[in-house]
Amino acid sequence: MNSSPNKRALTKATLIKVAFRSFFLQASWNYRGMMSMGFLYAISPGLDKIYDDINARENAYMRHFEYFNTNPYFASVVMGVVLALEERLSRGEISDEVIHDTKEGLMTACAAIGDGLFWDSWRPFVAVASLIFASGNYMLTPLFFLILYNIPHLYFRFAGIFWGYVEGTHVIRSLKKFQFPQIRQNLRYGTLVLLAYMIPNHVNVHTPFLLTNLPMEFFYFGEKVVQGIGATLLVALGMIGCRARVDVLLISFLLMILALVLYHWGILI
Amino acid sequence: MIASLLIALIGGIVDLDSTATWQFMISQPIVAAPLTGLFLGNLYGEAAMGLKLGLMVGVILQLLWIEQLPLGMNVPPDAALASVLSVALGFIAGHSYETYSEREVCYTVALLLSVALGLLGRSLDMFVRRLNTGVDNWVNQKIEDNQFWAISLGHTLGGFFTFTKAFIFCFLIVWFGVEPLKYFTQTISLKHSSGFIVVQGLLPAVGFAVLASMCLKEKTELKYFVAAIMFFTVLPAKIWLGISAALIVMYKTRPRKKK
Numbered sequence: 237m238n239s240s241p242n243k244r245a246l247t248k249a250t251l252i253k254v255a256f257r258s259f260f261l262q263a264s265w266n267y268r269g270m271m272s273m274g275f276l277y278a279i280s281p282g283l284d285k286i287y288d289d290i291n292a293r294e295n296a297y298m299r300h301f302e303y304f305n306t307n308p309y310f311a312s313v314v315m316g317v318v319l320a321l322e323e324r325l326s327r328g329e330i331s332d333e334v335i336h337d338t339k340e341g342l343m344t345a346c347a348a349i350g351d352g353l354f355w356d357s358w359r360p361f362v363a364v365a366s367l368i369f370a371s372g373n374y375m376l377t378p379l380f381f382l383i384l385y386n387i388p389h390l391y392f393r394f395a396g397i398f399w400g401y402v403e404g405t406h407v408i409r410s411l412k413k414f415q416f417p418q419i420r421q422n423l424r425y426g427t428l429v430l431l432a433y434m435i436p437n438h439v440n441v442h443t444p445f446l447l448t449n450l451p452m453e454f455f456y457f458g459e460k461v462v463q464g465i466g467a468t469l470l471v472a473l474g475m476i477g478c479r480a481r482v483d484v485l486l487i488s489f490l491l492m493i494l495a496l497v498l499y500h501w502g503i504l505i
Numbered sequence: 506m507i508a509s510l511l512i513a514l515i516g517g518i519v520d521l522d523s524t525a526t527w528q529f530m531i532s533q534p535i536v537a538a539p540l541t542g543l544f545l546g547n548l549y550g551e552a553a554m555g556l557k558l559g560l561m562v563g564v565i566l567q568l569l570w571i572e573q574l575p576l577g578m579n580v581p582p583d584a585a586l587a588s589v590l591s592v593a594l595g596f597i598a599g600h601s602y603e604t605y606s607e608r609e610v611c612y613t614v615a616l617l618l619s620v621a622l623g624l625l626g627r628s629l630d631m632f633v634r635r636l637n638t639g640v641d642n643w644v645n646q647k648i649e650d651n652q653f654w655a656i657s658l659g660h661t662l663g664g665f666f667t668f669t670k671a672f673i674f675c676f677l678i679v680w681f682g683v684e685p686l687k688y689f690t691q692t693i694s695l696k697h698s699s700g701f702i703v704v705q706g707l708l709p710a711v712g713f714a715v716l717a718s719m720c721l722k723e724k725t726e727l728k729y730f731v732a733a734i735m736f737f738t739v740l741p742a743k744i745w746l747g748i749s750a751a752l753i754v755m756y757k758t759r760p761r762k763k764k
Contacts, residue, residue: 264663266637378536418760426755432733433747440706464738474714499700
């Protein structure tokens with residue numbers, strides 16, 4: 237397809253179609269090519285538009301049926317860049333090795349950015365924020381979680397493909413403007429504060445001693461202090477377990493046994 | 506029977522979300538568990554109770570596996586199936602009991618059981634991925650013969666495997682799991698059964714520990730963290746207090762624009 241350099245082959249509608257198809261990126265996740273099939277499935281409307289010739293199209297399909305693995309939310313950025321490069325290849329401006337190398341480099345970068353941002357920072361933060369509501373028995377908590385979580389998700393997915401397609405390989409520079417490491421650190425601090433609020437307030441440690449030994453006017457305060465200390469101790473024990481790479485399942489069962497024993501002795505109620 | 510099918514359907518859809526498609530995070534326990542509770546509660550005419558159980562399960566399971574990230578080859582435990590099954594088993598088994606404490610025992614035992622089922626779900630997930638590798642090879646051959654329709658078919662097949670796996674798994678567990686759970690609850694005498702309420706109250710601590718060990722990276726942060734816990738211990742328990750404190754800290758440490 238020989239068009240002038242300024243004219244782009246893909247319309248907005250095609251790009252949005254590709255972005256929608258990127259929702260199904262990991263459906264056929266496998267050990268050979270990881271998301272290879274999903275990637276090809278997602279960009280195939282774009283490839284069909286770029287290559288009219290059946291042989292060129294087959295070559296393009298074969299080229300992209302290869303190892304691909306990145307963060308699913310940032311995959312659309314890679315797709316945009318790849319489509320822009322394919323367009324240039326169809327005009328004979330670059331060779332197909334450039335596409336391969338760019339794709340490989342970009343998918344690694346996007347995996348690092350996306351996994352760090354979404355799995356490591358954003359999801360824990362939103363989870364803790366909604367857990368606070370859940371512990372207060374607010375029934376709309378799941379809705380709150382979904383809406384808050386999906387705002388950046390959908391933003392990156394749909395805006396990403398346009399960034400990639402318009403800016404091509406320069407997209408990594410404009411991604412840097414977001415200052416992801418600082419955002420991640422910021423989110424981590426937020427998570428820690430919310431966690432510090434949740435630990436003394438949402439672990440239920442009650443002892444019968446306070447009821448018998450403490451005057452009534454101090455009872456509420458004493459109960460809170462005992463809860464705070466008890467919860468902190470439990471969490472500290474759990475943290476030591478986590479740091480020592482003990483399985484979570486084992487920690488839960490040990491906690492269960494500990495709780496039952498303490499209950500049996502009448503320390504916990 | 507209807508309940509098992511309903512749970513199997515919910516499990517299948519929710520599990521599709523966890524890795525295969527969309528990834529809106531319906532599969533996170535904090536969403537999946539209340540959702541299951543709502544549907545199941547509607548079926549039994551106790552929607553509010555189901556939702557409440559769902560929130561309780563969601564709170565505990567949400568943080569348990571949060572450090573297990575789906576990076577590269579790593580397959581995290583199936584938190585989605587664990588939360589769906591935990592609510593389903595707990596609710597259906599507990600439904601037949603009248604007293605509060607017997608129901609709570611059902612809930613807690615189902616919760617602990619489902620943690621193990623989540624690990625089993627991971628093995629099933631790996632099995633599906635191995636199936637997908639076979640599909641991948643098949644599609645590769647088809648493309649070489651210029652048959653492009655194979656991509657869509659193979660890709661859809663992958664999603665279909667995931668759904669079927671979750672559907673059958675949930676159906677079988679609910680179908681066969683409720684009666685043993687009921688039997689187990691009957692064997693525990695009432696005196697010990699309220700111990701399980703204590704266990705339920707303490708279980709969130711494991712999740713908090715997991716998240717705290719993931720987020721704390723420096724020694725100084727640990728100091729501030731302990732100080733913050735003490736601070737919130739003394740203050741009255743108000744949700745808005747915690748949220749506003751978090752917002753203040755995040756605002757103070759926000760990323761500054763480089764000059």
